[in-house]
Amino acid sequence: xxxxxxxxxxxxxxxxxxxxxxxxxxxxxxxxxxxxxxxxxxxxxxxxxxxxxxxxxxxxxxxxxxxxxxxxxxxxxxxxxxxxxxxxxxxxxxxxxxxxxxxxxxxxxxxxxxxxxxxxxxxxxxxxxxxxxxxxxxxxxxxxxxxxxxxxxxxxxxxxxxxxxxxxxxxxxxxxxxxxxxxxxxxxxxxxxxxxxxxxxxxxxxxxxxxxxxxxxxxxxxxxxxxxxxxxxxxxxxxxxxxxxxxxxxxxxxxxxxxxxxxxxxxxxxxxxxxxxxxxxxxxxxxxxxxxxxxxxxxxxxxxxxxxxxxxxxxxxxxxxxxxxxxxxxxxxxxxxxxxxxxxxxxxxxxxxx
Numbered sequence: 001x002x003x004x005x006x007x008x009x010x011x012x013x014x015x016x017x018x019x020x021x022x023x024x025x026x027x028x029x030x031x032x033x034x035x036x037x038x039x040x041x042x043x044x045x046x047x048x049x050x051x052x053x054x055x056x057x058x059x060x061x062x063x064x065x066x067x068x069x070x071x072x073x074x075x076x077x078x079x080x081x082x083x084x085x086x087x088x089x090x091x092x093x094x095x096x097x098x099x100x101x102x103x104x105x106x107x108x109x110x111x112x113x114x115x116x117x118x119x120x121x122x123x124x125x126x127x128x129x130x131x132x133x134x135x136x137x138x139x140x141x142x143x144x145x146x147x148x149x150x151x152x153x154x155x156x157x158x159x160x161x162x163x164x165x166x167x168x169x170x171x172x173x174x175x176x177x178x179x180x181x182x183x184x185x186x187x188x189x190x191x192x193x194x195x196x197x198x199x200x201x202x203x204x205x206x207x208x209x210x211x212x213x214x215x216x217x218x219x220x221x222x223x224x225x226x227x228x229x230x231x232x233x234x235x236x237x238x239x240x241x242x243x244x245x246x247x248x249x250x251x252x253x254x255x256x257x258x259x260x261x262x263x264x265x266x267x268x269x270x271x272x273x274x275x276x277x278x279x280x281x282x283x284x285x286x287x288x289x290x291x292x293x294x295x296x297x298x299x300x301x302x303x304x305x306x307x308x309x310x311x312x313x314x315x316x317x318x319x320x321x322x323x324x325x326x327x328x329x330x331x332x333x334x335x336x337x338x339x340x341x342x343x344x345x346x347x348x349x350x351x352x353x354x
Contacts, residue, residue, distance in 0.1 A: 023083060024059040025091035027052045027071055036073050036095060044068040044080065046349040047200045063351065064273065065324025070179075070197045071095060078179065080197070084322060086273045111158075116148025124148070124159055127192045128183055130343035133295060134171035134220065138345045141166040159183035159194075169345060172220060173203045173213030176344065200349040218354045220346045223287035223309050225339050229325040233275050235261060241289035247282040254284045269320075278318035284337070286310045296341055311337040324350045 027039040035056025042049030043062060052058045060069075064086045072078040076095040083089065113119055124146070129138045140146070145165060149158040160182055167176040176198050183194040205213065221227055223241070231240040237260060245254035260266060267276040287309040297304060317332045327333065 019064040019086060020061050021064065021086055022059060022061050022088045023069065023091070024057070024088075025093060026056040027058060027073070027093045027095060028056050029076075030094035030096045033094075036076075039071060039073040039093075039095070042070055042199045043083075043350070044070050044197045044199070045347070046351045047202060048351055049199055063324065064322075065350065066274070066320075066322030066326030066328065067324075067350065068197070068326075070199075072179070078197070082328065084274065084320070084326075084328065111149040111151055113148040113150050117143060117146070120148045120150075120157060120159075123157075123185075124183065127185060128159070128194055128343060129167070130341070130345040131295065131299060132293060132342060132346055134169070134216065135343070135345035137171035138167060138169045141168055155187045157185040157187070167344060170203075171213075171216050171345065172348070173205065173210070173217070174349075175201045175203060176347075177201075178344070198344075198347070217348060217352065220342075221348055221352065221354050223290050223338075224342065224346070224348070225311075225335070226325040226348060226350070228285060228287075229321050229327055230323070232260075232266075232277060233321045233323055233325070241287055243286045243288060245284045245286070246279065247284075257283075267318075274320045274322050276318050276320050277315070279313075279315050282312060282314050284310055284312050285339075287338075292338060296338065299341075309338040311335050311339040326350055 027036045027041070028034065029036060035054065036052060037054050037056070039052040039056070039058070040049065041052065041058045041060060043060070044067065046067065048060060048062060050058055050060050062083070067083045069081045069083055070078060071080070071093045073095055075098060077098050079093060079095055081091060081093070121143075125135070125140075129135050129140070142163065142165065145161045145163045147160050147162065149160070150156075151158065159180070161180040165178040165180055167178055169176060178198040179196050181195040183192070185192040203213070227240065228237075228242055231237045231242055237244070244257045244260045246257055247253070248255050257265070265277065265279055269276060288307075290309060292302070292306055292309050294304075296302070297306060312335065314334045315332055316334070317329070319327045319329065319332050321327045
């Protein structure tokens with residue numbers, strides 16, 4: 001049972017937590033319709049994946065929530081399908097052959113920085129892997145796949161990869177295969193963004209190492225954006241330690257929202273397996289059950305007595321949140337502050353639950 005209070009009315013509804021759904025289908029060549037044997041099928045940002053058989057058929061079981069299924073095959077363009085309904089579904093995936101590899105595109109570019117790693121390697125690591133304590137235990141194992149491009153007119157740095165980046169995260173106990181679409185840093189605004197798909201596999205370790213990974217994963221989870229999304233879905237923000245404030249008319253200060261479940265912010269569609277959230281103005285989200293990392297305070301020259309973790313969010317259009325913390329459209333959510341400091345090194349898969 002879940003309870004949601006809004007506009008003074010207590011709304012009660014039932015949902016099947018952690019129910020399983022099966023996503024199946026076939027992966028075919030778009031031109032010949034021949035089945036593709038061994039095509040990769042995985043739920044983006046999870047540990048859940050499979051491959052197609054000799055008939056191009058695949059089947060993958062997912063817990064209730066939201067996912068982006070990614071289909072890839074060597075020599076073909078990667079394709080993705082969003083799965084947001086908690087029911088069994090069947091897809092026919094038609095993959096298109098690539099006209100030109102990213103390697104060829106890179107070779108033809110005149111903006112590439114030839115000694116890119118020497119100039120921008122550490123900068124890229126800090127903004128993509130992160131600068132947190134966990135980031136020190138992360139390593140890109142195929143750095144030779146990374147290419148750097150600087151555009152003088154727009155004063156931006158762009159990073160591409162000729163193959164999926166293989167990242168070892170010894171802090172959280174994951175190996176990550178990250179297909180980097182692009183990383184862009186804008187020097188004029190000091191903002192960065194990156195797009196891509198990632199797949200997690202768990203590392204094997206002795207019991208003592210597994211206990212460390214368990215503790216580190218919990219530390220990464222509590223107060224994270226995924227934790228926040230799940231609590232907003234469940235209407236347990238206060239119990240979990242989250243508060244939301246909206247920017248005041250002066251454009252500088254924030255005022256606490258006593259009821260973030262008001263209709264103008266929070267809506268339950270006819271289907272009760274997701275909630276919709278929208279704030280017309282910038283908000284701040286504070287997690288009051290943990291203090292910021294010392295590394296964060298030092299990096300941004302903040303006083304040591306800052307007692308809570310604070311992030312700032314702009315929501316361009318309404319987003320829908322699923323039970324597992326997946327939300328869409330993810331391009332409508334822009335955050336700064338503590339959450340923007342946490343990057344790949346602190347990322348957890350959507351199928352992780354503490």
